[in-house]
Amino acid sequence: MKIRLNCDERLYLQNLVPFARRARLHISAAMMLTWRRPLRAKMPHSFRRSFLAVGKRVWFERPNRLRDSRSGVVPRSRARFTAVNWEKKRAMRKFFAGATALAAFFTTATAFADQPTPWQWRFQEAATDIMEQIEWFERYTLWFIIPITLLVLALLAWCIIKYRASANPTPSRTSHNTLIEVIWTVGPVVVLLFLAIPSFQLLTAQYTPPEEPKLTIKATGNQWNWDYEYQVEEPLSFNSAMLADGDRAAAGKEDRGVYPRLLAVDNEVVVPVDSTVRVLVTASDVMHAFAMPAFGVKTDAVPGRINEIWFKARKEGLYYGQCSELCGKDHAYMPIAIRVVSDAQYNTWFAAAKTDLNGANKALMAEVEAKRNVAVAGN
Numbered sequence: 001m002k003i004r005l006n007c008d009e010r011l012y013l014q015n016l017v018p019f020a021r022r023a024r025l026h027i028s029a030a031m032m033l034t035w036r037r038p039l040r041a042k043m044p045h046s047f048r049r050s051f052l053a054v055g056k057r058v059w060f061e062r063p064n065r066l067r068d069s070r071s072g073v074v075p076r077s078r079a080r081f082t083a084v085n086w087e088k089k090r091a092m093r094k095f096f097a098g099a100t101a102l103a104a105f106f107t108t109a110t111a112f113a114d115q116p117t118p119w120q121w122r123f124q125e126a127a128t129d130i131m132e133q134i135e136w137f138e139r140y141t142l143w144f145i146i147p148i149t150l151l152v153l154a155l156l157a158w159c160i161i162k163y164r165a166s167a168n169p170t171p172s173r174t175s176h177n178t179l180i181e182v183i184w185t186v187g188p189v190v191v192l193l194f195l196a197i198p199s200f201q202l203l204t205a206q207y208t209p210p211e212e213p214k215l216t217i218k219a220t221g222n223q224w225n226w227d228y229e230y231q232v233e234e235p236l237s238f239n240s241a242m243l244a245d246g247d248r249a250a251a252g253k254e255d256r257g258v259y260p261r262l263l264a265v266d267n268e269v270v271v272p273v274d275s276t277v278r279v280l281v282t283a284s285d286v287m288h289a290f291a292m293p294a295f296g297v298k299t300d301a302v303p304g305r306i307n308e309i310w311f312k313a314r315k316e317g318l319y320y321g322q323c324s325e326l327c328g329k330d331h332a333y334m335p336i337a338i339r340v341v342s343d344a345q346y347n348t349w350f351a352a353a354k355t356d357l358n359g360a361n362k363a364l365m366a367e368v369e370a371k372r373n374v375a376v377a378g379n
């Protein structure tokens with residue numbers, strides 16, 4: 001039987017071949033493509049120029065380039081496919097963007113600054129570039145972990161079902177296959193390379209302050225509170241312990257949304273916004289750990305040793321962390337609170353804190369509160 005094809009149908013069939021070729025690329029990269037733009041937007045600058053990024057662009061952007069660079073005329077059938085595809089993609093993106101915005105609204109509407117929220121299962125909002133890079137790397141790693149897990153699961157299921165004893169009474173005696181062995185050796189090596197390169201870049205960035213730090217603070221962990229020392233010409237030192245419920249009223253910290261139980265402290269560390277701050281971390285008795293999730297920093301506090309971290313907070317606010325090394329019975333009760341303020345506020349606070357820490361803290365709190373009320377009224 002001979003089928004006569006009309007012009008449209010012929011074009012459709014002719015285009016099936018390149019379409020299938022493109023589709024193959026699309027399938028291998030399907031999930032990556034949906035998120036390609038947000039992923040690239042958040043990708044740290046250094047990654048964009050790396051060997052890895054170039055490889056990724058060549059591979060994942062190939063379908064687009066093929067479509068754009070071919071003849072200027074796009075056949076109707078192909079145009080239809082393309083349009084449908086893009087419409088779907090746009091709708092998906094809109095949906096995900098909406099869902100994300102909604103989720104962000106519900107999680108941040110009540111939070112004044114970065115702190116854990118009930119039933120939270122993702123990171124706190126990033127307040128530094130390093131934390132943003134950590135978030136990017138976490139998402140990036142998931143693009144390897146999830147497909148590999150699904151592949152292994154599918155292979156296992158396939159083996160269990162297809163080669164079960166009842167369906168396959170005489171098993172094959174095959175024992176070696178060079179091609180498969182090469183694939184399962186080279187494949188993981190390539191995957192590890194794709195993970196190792198950005199991972200080492202991130203690790204280097206975490207240990208390399210972008211500039212000479214403007215401020216150095218020494219943090220000493222004690223059982224169960226922290227000592228801070230601002231290392232300037234006339235050092236400023238104070239102790240910071242968890243705020244007891246009974247002391248809330250006297251400290252003017254009755255708002256549990258801003259000063260949560262088990263996280264609020266009596267004396268916060270105050271640092272200027274957009275400034276590189278170096279923290280020298282040590283301990284006086286046992287091992288503790290200094291951790292601030294929103295800044296992407298965490299390091300052990302070891303007696304007799306100094307560990308160095310740095311951060312550059314981009315947003316003003318009050319940030320909470322905790323000791324992250326099991327250090328004794330009150331390990332859960334030695335929070336870390338860092339208040340990021342403007343340069344002017346920091347200078348005023350620092351000048352006053354030398355003589356009257358309590359007064360300086362109260363004045364700063366009043367100023368921040370007033371600013372916040374103005375911002376709320378302005379909305």
Ligand SMILES: [Cu+2]
Pocket residue numbers: 221222287288289323324325326327331334
């Ligand atoms: Cu501790």
